Amino acid sequence: MATTSAPEQSVSPIIVPGQLTLRTIRGKNGPFTVGRLVTPIGKFAVKDAELEQYPEGKYDGEFIIRYIFPKSYPVGDGMRFEIRANLDGMTLNGIDKLSRDEARSFATQDVDPLDEELGTQPAATPAKSAKASTPAKHAPVQASADPLVDTTPFGVDAPTPAAAAAPGSTEDGDAALFGLLWPLGESVKLDSTIDRRALRAQIARLGELGFALDFKTQEWSRQAELQPA
Structure with missing residues (x-):
C-alpha cells in the first residue's frame, strides 16, 4: 500500500x-x-x-x-x-x-x-516481461500486458485511449462526455479537476474532432496549430 x-x-x-x-x-x-x-x-x-x-x-x-x-x-x-x-x-x-x-x-x-x-496498485513486473521487442518506427504499437512496462518506442506516438472510455462518438455521446462544455465552440478549456478518466476521454475526443492544444493559452482550438517554440 x-x-x-x-x-x-x-x-x-x-x-x-x-x-x-x-x-x-x-x-x-x-x-x-x-x-x-x-x-x-x-x-x-x-x-x-x-x-x-x-x-x-x-x-x-x-x-x-x-x-x-x-x-x-x-x-x-x-x-x-x-x-x-x-x-x-x-x-x-x-x-x-x-x-x-x-x-x-x-x-x-x-x-x-x-x-x-x-x-x-499494479502487480510486480515479471522478470521475463523485461525482454520486450521494439517495433519499427510508425509500426503498430502493442501495449505490454504489464501496466508498468512502457513498450512504446521513443518517437512513436501512443494510440489514444480505447473508444470504450468515452460515452460514444455520436452527438449524444459527446454531450454526455463534455457536459457543460457542450456544444463545443471554436475553442474550449478543459476542467482538470474532473475525474481523470473522464478528462482523458475528453482529450482523446477533442483530437478526433480536429482540435489541438495551444499550450501557451492552455486552450483547445478547432483546427489550431501549436504555437512555435
Missing part, C-alpha cells in the same frame, strides 16, 4: 521559474503523463491531472507551487520515493523535444496517477 505524507500547504503559493519535462508512458489505462519540474528551490515529480493534455517535451516557464510533499509507492519488488509538487497554475513560454537520453531518464515502471487515485 502506498504511503503519502499529508501535504503541507503554505500560507500562499510559491511562484518560481523552472523547466517542466513531460514524458508519456503507456499503461493498462492507456497513455499517461508524468512530469519532472526543475526549479531554483529543488527538483520535483509532478503528476497533476492538468498535465494529461500536454504532449511530451521540455517546457520553460513560471510555475505556481501549491504544496510539496513526499510520496512512496511500490515498484516491482521494492519501493520508490519521490518529492512531488502540486501546481496551482503555470505560464509556459516554449517547448523543446526530448532527446532519447532524456526520455530514457524517466522510469518506465512509473505508476499511473489514475491507479493511485483509484487506490489500486
Whole structure:
C-alpha cells in the first residue's frame, strides 16, 4: 500500500521559474503523463491531472507551487520515493523535444496517477516481461500486458485511449462526455479537476474532432496549430 505524507500547504503559493519535462508512458489505462519540474528551490515529480493534455517535451516557464510533499509507492519488488509538487497554475513560454537520453531518464515502471487515485496498485513486473521487442518506427504499437512496462518506442506516438472510455462518438455521446462544455465552440478549456478518466476521454475526443492544444493559452482550438517554440 502506498504511503503519502499529508501535504503541507503554505500560507500562499510559491511562484518560481523552472523547466517542466513531460514524458508519456503507456499503461493498462492507456497513455499517461508524468512530469519532472526543475526549479531554483529543488527538483520535483509532478503528476497533476492538468498535465494529461500536454504532449511530451521540455517546457520553460513560471510555475505556481501549491504544496510539496513526499510520496512512496511500490515498484516491482521494492519501493520508490519521490518529492512531488502540486501546481496551482503555470505560464509556459516554449517547448523543446526530448532527446532519447532524456526520455530514457524517466522510469518506465512509473505508476499511473489514475491507479493511485483509484487506490489500486499494479502487480510486480515479471522478470521475463523485461525482454520486450521494439517495433519499427510508425509500426503498430502493442501495449505490454504489464501496466508498468512502457513498450512504446521513443518517437512513436501512443494510440489514444480505447473508444470504450468515452460515452460514444455520436452527438449524444459527446454531450454526455463534455457536459457543460457542450456544444463545443471554436475553442474550449478543459476542467482538470474532473475525474481523470473522464478528462482523458475528453482529450482523446477533442483530437478526433480536429482540435489541438495551444499550450501557451492552455486552450483547445478547432483546427489550431501549436504555437512555435
